[in-house]
Structures are given as C-alpha cells and as structure tokens.
Amino acid sequence: MKKVIVIGNGMVGYKFCEKLRAAEGGKDFKLTVFGEEPWPAYDRVHLSAYFSGSNAEDLLMAPRQWYSDNAIELRTNELIVNIDRIQKKVFSHLGKEEEYDFLILATGSAAFVPPIKGVEKKGVFVYRTLEDLDGIISYGKQAKSAAVIGGGLLGLEAAKAVVDLGLKAHVVEFASRLMPRQLDENGSGLLKSKLEDLGISIHLSKNTAEISGNGKLTGLSFTDGTHLPVEMLVISAGIKPRDELAKGCGLQTAPRGGIIVNEFLQTEDPSIFAIGEAASYQQMVYGLVAPGYEMATQVVNQLVSNQVKPFMGFDMSTKLKLIGVEVGSFGDPFGEGEPSKTIVFEDKVKGIYKRINISQDAKRLLGGILVGDTSNYNMLWQMVQNNMPLPPEPEDLILGARGGKESQGAGVESLPDAAQICSCENVTKSDICVAISEGGMMDIPGIKSCTKAGTGCGGCMPMITDLLNHQLKSMGRKVKNVLCEHFDYSRQELLDLVKIKGIKSYDALLEDFGKGDGCETCKPAVASILASTWNELILKQDTIQDTNDRFLANIQKGGTYSVVPRIPGGEITPDKLIVIGQVAKKYGLYTKITGGQRIDLFGARVDHLPDIWEELIDAGFESGHAYGKSLRTVKSCVGSTWCRYGVQDAVSYAIRVEERYRGLRSPHKIKGAVSGCIRECAEAQSKDFGIIATEKGWNLYVCGNGGSKPQHAQLLINDVDDETCIRYIDRFLMFYIKTAEPLNRTATWLNKLEGGMDYLRDVVVNDCLGIGKELEREMDFMVETYACEWKEVVNNPELRAKFKHFVNVDEEDPTLAFQPMRGQKIPAEWGVPQSK
Amino acid sequence: MIGEIEKYKKVEVNNITTWFKAASISSFPENGGACVKFKDLQIAVFNFSRRGEWFACQNLCPHKMQMILSRGMLGSVAEEPKVACPFHKKTFSLKTGKNLNGDACEITIYPVKVEEGFVYIGFDEGY
Secondary structure, eight states: OEEEEEEOOSHHHHHHHHHHHHSTTGGGEEEEEEOSSSSOOBOGGGGGGGTTTOOHHHHBSSOHHHHHHTTEEEETTOOEEEEETTTTEEEETTSOEEEOSEEEEOOOEEEOOOOOBTTTSBTEEESSSHHHHHHHHHHHTTOSEEEEEOOSHHHHHHHHHHHHTTOEEEEEOSSSSSSTTTOOHHHHHHHHHHHHHTTOEEEOSOOEEEEESSSBOOEEEETTSOEEEOSEEEEOSOEEEOOHHHHHTTOOBOTTSSEEOOTTSBOSSTTEEEOGGGEEBTTBOOOSHHHHHHHHHHHHHHHTTOOOOOOOOOOOOEEEEETTEEEEEEESTTSOSSOEEEEEEEETTTTEEEEEEEETTSOBEEEEEEESOOTTHHHHHHHHHTTOBOOSSTTHHHHOOOTTOOOSSOSGGGSOTTOEEETTTTEEHHHHHHHHHTTOOOSHHHHHHHHOTTSSSOTTHHHHHHHHHHHHHHHHHHHHHSOBTTBOSOHHHHHHHHHHHTOOOHHHHHHHHBOTTOOTTHHHHHHHHHHHHHOOOGGGGGGGSOHHHHTTSEEOGGGOEEEOBOOGGGOOOHHHHHHHHHHHHHHTOEEEEOTTSOEEEEEEOGGGHHHHHHHHHHTTOOBOOTTSSBEEEEEEOOGGGTOSSOSSOHHHHHHHHHHHHTTOBOSSOEEEEEESSTTOTTOGGGSSEEEEEOSSSEEEEEOOBOSSSOBOOEEEEEEEOHHHHHHHHHHHHHHHHHHOOTTOOHHHHHHHSTTHHHHHHHHHTSOTTSOHHHHHHHHHHHHHTOOOHHHHHHTOHHHHTTOOSBSSSSOOOTTOOEEEETTEEEEOOOOOOOBO | OHHHHTTOOOOOGGGOOEEEEEEEGGGSOTTEEEEEEETTEEEEEEEETTTTEEEEEESEETTTTEEOGGGSEEEEETTEEEEEOTTTOOEEETTTOOBSSSOBOOOOEEOEEEETTEEEEEEOTTO
16 A cells, blocks of 8 residues: 655645545555644634634644544654655654655745844744744733734734734735735725724835844834834744755755645655645745645545646635725736736725726736625636626626616626636536535535535635525426426416416316315415405315415414404504403403504414404404415504604505505515605515605505515605505506415515516506506406405304314313413413424 | 323224214315314314315324314325325325324324214224
C-alpha cells in the first residue's frame, strides 16, 4: 500500500484528506497528517467568529474522531523540520521519522510582519492562528484601543475582531485606499465612510516608521511625522507562504515566496506536491480557500489516476460581509485586462456603489465591484465565469429592471448546467438540480449533505436557495397543477368544466372527469369550485365539505366548535352585544375578540349549534363564515364620522363591501379592510383587498397577507369613487377565484401570476382580456344568490337533525372535557399521540 | 383518554358473538359517516355508497386522542378506501386500519353488515 504524508493540517490539508478518502480508490493509501498546532484543522475563514462567541470546537473542520474513523493518522503538535528526498523520509521536531511515497506540502502561510522597528514589543500581535486570537483576547482585556496594520481583506477581518472585543479600532493602510486589490477609489471611499460611521478610524497612506513604547507598545509613529497612540497592535498586512521546509530540502521557491509548482501542482520532485497558500503557480500565491480546495482535488485525482485537468490559475473573485458592510469584487474588477467600458451606479444616500466592466463590443461582462449591496454578486460572477452574453441593456444588471420590464437574464434558470455554483466544493448547477430532481433532496440541509454545496464559505447559499425554489417549482408545478390522483385537471380547468358542462355535484364531476373515490384534497376543492360557480347551499353535499363547512362552525381542540356571527365592519349595537353575552352564558361558551373585529364563541357542542344559531338569528345576526374558505371580515377604523383625521366614512363603506361579498366561496379565505385616512388604522395593506381613503376617494390595494409569510398589499388603483372601487374589487376577486390553485391566498397567487402586479392591473383596470364585464356579472350573480346558511339550517328539520354526536342515542359525547381558566372554560389538552 | 384506546380491540370475523344493531341505513349520509354508541365505546360507521361498501372503526383518532373520525372525509388512495381525520388530515385505511400518511398507530376496524335496512357492527366475547 502506497503511503501519503500531508504536512500541514489547515483547511486545504484537511480538504485533501477528505477528498482522498471520498475518491474511488482513495482508501488504498496509508495516510498520515502532521499539524504543528495543537488543534485539528479549523476554519480560518471564519476566525473572527471566535470573538463573537464561537469556541474552537465550533470552528473545527472535523472532530478528531473523524480522522480515526477514516483511517487517517493525525499527528498534531508535531512540526516537520526536515525532508530527505533521497530516502523519502520526513523528520519531526520530536526526532521521529516517517517514510512516504507521496508527500503533500500543505504548509500554508504565516502572517507577513513588515520589518518595523519595535515589532517585538509587548502588545503587538499577528492575526493568524487560534493561539494568536487567545493572545489578542487576553491582552485586549486591559486595553481601550487597538490599531490594525493592513486595510485589506485580512486586516478588516482583524478590525472586526477588535471591534467585537469592545475596543476603539484604528485601521492603518499603506496604500491610498482600503482593499486596494479588490476595490477602486470610489468603492473604497464608500467602504471607508461606512466603517467610519461604525466608529472605526481609517488612516490611509500611512507608512509605520516605529512602534513606540517602553517594552510595551504605546503608539505608532508614521513616516509623515504623525503619531497614533494605541495600546495594542494587530498586524495583518498580508501572508508569507511557509516554504522554509521546501527550501531546506532544495526545492525551488519563488522570489516573493511560495513553493514553485507546475500546472499539476508538482514540485520539481515528482513525488512531492504543494497545495494551498504554500504553493506558487506562475509567480502567484492564492490566498483564498477556494483555489486551495481546487488544488487539493487535483492532486487527489492524480493519485487515484482519475482524469486530471491542469490547474490554470483561479478566479480571485470574492464576496464577503466586512463588519456589516457587503463587499464584492469579481472577475477583472478594474477593467485592466483588456480594453473595456465601465458602467457605474453610486447612491451615497443608501451607501451603494456598483461598477461593472464590459467588453468593448458590449457583449461580455468582464468583472466589477459591489459595495453596500452584493445581492447581484452571484449572478454577475456566473456571467463572467460562463462567458454568458450580456442583455441588451447591461445597466439592468446593476440597476434592476425599470419601467415595468421583467429583469433580463438575471435568474438562476438562465445559467448553463455547467455553471459552478459552489466554488469551494466545485459543485455545478446540474449537480444541485440532479440532487433535487433525482436524489429527492427537497431542502437546503439535504442539498448540503448530498452535494457539499454551501458547506465552505457559504457565499453561494442565496443561489442554492434560488435553485432549490426554481427546481421545486418546475417539478411541483406539474404535480400541483393536477388536483390529486383523482382528477387529472388543474383547479382552473375543473372550474371551466363545471361551468361549461353545468355540473352541479361532486359525484357527477368525479363520474365524468375523475377516477377512484375522491379524497380529502379534491372533495373540498371541488366543493369550493361548485360554491363559487353556482352558490347553492353547501350542505346539499355535506360529506364533500371539510368538517368546518360540514357543520358550519370551526372545529376546536376536543371536538367542540366555535361560533362567529357576522359583525360587518366591526360595528355592533349594545343590544346585539348583550345577545351575544346571553347566548354565551346560556351555552357555557368561552368568548374572545377575534383579529377581524368580531366575537368568537368557543366550546359549542355539535348538537347545540342549531339552537345557538336560532337565538342569534332571531336577534338579527347571520353567519360570519369564519368556517369557510370565503370572505371573512372587512375590518374598519372609525373613519370620518368620529375621527378628527378621517377623510371618508370608512365604517359605512366597510359594511357595504362586507355585505356585498359575504359568503363568497373562494380558493382560500379572503380578508378586507377599509381605513378612513392615510394613517391606516385598519391595517388594510395586510389584507387581500385593502381600501384606504384619500381626499378624492379611495386607494385600492390588493394581495396583501398577514399570516406566516406577511406581504404588503400593492396599489392597484388610486383615487377611485365608491362604485368604481367596488367594480374593481368584483373583477379582482372573481379573477382570483377563477384562476388560483386550491388553498392559495391572493398574495401567493399574485406571486405566481406571470407578469405580476402589472398584468393583474392590465386585467382588472385596463381589461386587457376583455373579461371585465363578465367578471362583474359573475360577481353580481353571487351577490344576488347569497343566503345565510345558518338561517336555512335552523328552518330545516332534516338539516338540523344532522347536528348530533351519536346517531343511535340522544346523548352528548361523554369524553368532552374542560378545565377552567380566568373565569371561563377551555378544552382539556390534546391526548398523548399514539404512534406505531 | 390513554386507557380509552385499549378498549378498541380487534374483532375477528370468525369470533363474532354479537351483531349490534346500530341504526337504520338512512341514519348514515351517503359517502359519509356517523357515530354509534355501543356500551361505553364510540364506533364510527361509514356508508361508502360510491363503492357500495360499509365500514366501521373506532371513533378515536390515535394522533391526538380525539373522538372524531366519524366526522372524517371518505376517500381512496389507489384502491384502498380511507378516512381522513378532520383535525390534522391523518388518513387511515378502512380495510386494515393502518395510518397511511404518518406514524400514528393503527385504528381498530370492526366487521359491519347491513340487513333489512339496518346496520350491524360485529363484536366478540371480549366486549
């Protein structure tokens, strides 16, 4: 068995082990890893998390156990001091020796410490290892301020650590701008002002001449004669490849540091490879984790004789959040590689700077810079990586679509299958899509464990989420569009069939257009379609209704029901309030005010329901349809009748609207609200339709939602009069009823509607389909045929007889159990679930 | 209610000692169910008229221990007749009693017959 030794147990060294053991044939090697630090490999990219509460265990790439489980001999705390290339042996500082067939140098890098006078003073640290961090944390406790030398990526990370320690932070940079390798003058300027807003002082163009202090540092003196008093200093000015071991055994190293490798990551000794930050390829040291991982993978492929593509250098694009500021730099950020044109967007108010460089012929994206908002980063980077054609108006890429156009080519769906989504783990779009469609991975954790995508730096997570959603949608749409196994039709198709063929019962529809015996999915869906089309008494087909619709009340814990009389607009007389109180007392009901300005009476026995309703109806109440997928309430504020700010009579209008649409069955529940002025006390913008008074009339908002995924309603039309507003609501609601999938609220429906709000406005307001009048007629029919369901039941002995618990005895359910709470009753807790 | 579930023990057709006369067939809605009281037990009886079949099972849904299955909705998955609990849509086979969409324990199914317009449920000596 061939023996592989890895020197260095950092992120890249670890990745090599992981990839080797995962590769086919990768278990046919003996594998020993040496690490000079006491810890197994940890995540150096997220080191600053150590300051905000993570411990060393959290940062480990894998626990010690993982190495033994994978037959890897891990020797931490052991530094290799010499390599004998002739005998193929390594020697450690403990005097031990070990033979190898292949040697992997993953020695990484050390912090580069510039030769400044006084660096040996107490209070001067580098930012590289967990031990460095421990030193910084412990010294930081007695300090009030600290400077970081280095305004690059690493330096700003270190500055964040200093801020997290609660110290006043100074960043000292030799160049005239922050992150000079990634950002241009303007981008850096914006980043600087953002960091300054956070209380970090930035000192640019500063060359540190001396670290002053007597044994312990007290400040920095610069070559321009200025002085900065600080109590601690963290040097994070760059990296220096750890190539001393290679040098010692005669391997060639680069003048600026790094073990020289060819495109196969081989040193001049064919049995010795170098990967990660220790390697220098074409005079370039790659100080990021993704290229290091790529190198590890390539060497593994060579060892197990897989197909190997040569290492061709690596894209140094990067996206990160620096102290709360999003920064991205991708491709050729400065447009220096070839003649290019630049598009720049800068918003100093919001603190956003975006720049893209495009080719002279405006056909390709070359690179760019993003500060303050990196939401477009992944797509832009993909466009560069895959050489994708630019849209005709490339500025859309950073400005977003304007003027009502859909954004061009900016969705995950436009990416080629080969697009690399996760660069740390080299996972492509098609890898992820296959994991979803064929591997059955339906969530992010599943995709992560199956493909490893998103397990490195995590920067690709938004894109993976988009892919997942897109993929699920494209799979789910087929499934969802068909109602269930009993109907090969979508809800919309069934609604058309019902209407055109004049079908009035579930059984007839199942007979003509379905198969099997139906189920709990298609029965209520078809019941809703029939009710929305013919508006007949739903109890004519009681066994296809969900239990709430079957008993015209809301089932609650324990099997009793709650009763909600309609209180239009939330307006109620004292006499009616008294009746509700009397009924509640008589039947022992728990009462609570609902979110929709009504009163809910809980704990009603099924056999009491008709009696309760008889009394309520006698007092002038009618069904509130709280049990139905139908219009619930139209909430209102008190409006201009009482309120000193009101500009319209919100209550009167809310009552009118609620009474118009009461009992209207729909794919899901519908809620409305009317506010009497711009203060919006009725919270109309969280409703399916919301009406807000203006000086000139009403503004109509649609498709809002509270619930688990709150969404604001959007303005459909403004300043319309009473009649016009109602006409548009007619059209809107009927269009929703006719086209939505089952159990989709208006917000969900709009989100899926192609063309979105613009299209909806086209249909409802501009009548682009020419169906406006038809929709209004259909709504008029629903309004004319409305009848209170409870009134019909109360007056029909046959229907009343259905409201009982036992069919063979006149007894109530003996298992009903209640307990007292605050002077009322509540049901007994759920029983303990009995499972297999 | 925990002890409640143990009262519903399986009845083999060969061991039936009592055919309990539950109610007339017109008491049970088409393609729906109603609850029958037998001693201190609650039995859900279903008139699955689309299939021309009758089924009976315990009224107790084992998921949250609720006396409710008689108000459940009938349906089929492939050929298997099932009932969906109104509370959380747990579905149970009306042939085997097995929970079809989760890991709730199975429900007890009772023999049922219809004679001269009446529905009867079969019990054995254990009842």
